[in-house]
Amino acid sequence: MLEVRGKRYPLAAAKDYLQATLADPRLNGRQVRIEGVEKRDGTLLVEKFYTVKDGRLYRVRYYCETCHIAYLQPGLCYCCQQPTELQELPLSDTDDDTMADP
């Protein structure tokens, strides 16, 4: 659920990994920037999602420090089965980043 100026929007995501990220309790109460479209039923369909710190946009990803594998969504590393860390990367520095999509 997203609250904007007193109005509450149920959130839906265009992609499964976005849905999983939006549901991550570690992001509760954080300042975020969401790009999406409001559907006719009032649901906000999220297409892009960033966290905001000091006015800069950060992309959220999940990372296994042990295996050095990045994931788009929270959960266990498929290699070592350990929980992945939430990481926030400044948007401009991640252009040629590679991602594993489990």
Ligand SMILES: [Zn+2]
């Ligand atoms: Zn791992």
